[in-house]
Amino acid sequence: MNLNIVFCGMGGQGVVVLSDIFCEAALMDGLDVAKAEIHGMAQRGGSIAAHVRIGDKIEEPLIEHGKADIIVGFEMLETARNVPMLKSDGTIILNEKYIPPATVLDGSAKPIETKSLMKTIKEKARKVYGIDAAEIASQLGNPMMANTVLLGALSALEENPVATESLKKAITGRLKEKYIELNLCAFEKGREKARLG
Numbered sequence: 234m235n236l237n238i239v240f241c242g243m244g245g246q247g248v249v250v251l252s253d254i255f256c257e258a259a260l261m262d263g264l265d266v267a268k269a270e271i272h273g274m275a276q277r278g279g280s281i282a283a284h285v286r287i288g289d290k291i292e293e294p295l296i297e298h299g300k301a302d303i304i305v306g307f308e309m310l311e312t313a314r315n316v317p318m319l320k321s322d323g324t325i326i327l328n329e330k331y332i333p334p335a336t337v338l339d340g341s342a343k344p345i346e347t348k349s350l351m352k353t354i355k356e357k358a359r360k361v362y363g364i365d366a367a368e369i370a371s372q373l374g375n376p377m378m379a380n381t382v383l384l385g386a387l388s389a390l391e392e393n394p395v396a397t398e399s400l401k402k403a404i405t406g407r408l409k410e411k412y413i414e415l416n417l418c419a420f421e422k423g424r425e426k427a428r429l430g
Contacts, residue, residue, distance in 0.1 A: 236286070236287050238252075
């Protein structure tokens with residue numbers, strides 16, 4: 234079985250690191266992996282998406298519109314932008330955080346209502362796991378661990394073929410020792426949130 238995942242958010246949120254960790258874990262499990270990154274104009278603060286395809290035989294890294302099984306959204310607006318990538322019966326894991334674009338911050342555009350963003354997201358997906366990953370990470374002492382919370386939620390999905398232990402090994406191998414314990418805790422918090430649904 235092949236699985237197509239789009240990780241999306243803003244530059245600086247850890248989209249690339251998280252997708253790399255997921256790919257490393259999939260390789261540990263003997264799965265074929267292909268990955269492509271799509272960056273906006275600005276690396277930090279701009280749109281970014283990573284396409285990850287895993288399975289038995291993967292030849293092309295880019296995912297076609299309407300073919301993603303899962304979207305892992307680090308931010309609400311970027312998740313809504315990527316909704317057309319999702320299959321009609323796809324799943325979304327969403328960090329319930331809205332980051333206003335620069336045009337809103339400078340007053341040249343109106344802010345977008347988060348209710349309308351959530352409606353757009355929920356209309357397309359079979360299942361949406363809305364998680365306040367930023368708040369969970371803050372409670373653990375480091376807001377930057379929101380991406381690890383999302384990885385934990387992804388690990389708990391039935392359609393994910395990558396072993397939980399492989400994901401933990403990939404996290405451990407990627408981080409400095411002083412950050413490992415807290416990140417593994419964030420990972421478990423994400424798993425718990427997804428299991429509770």
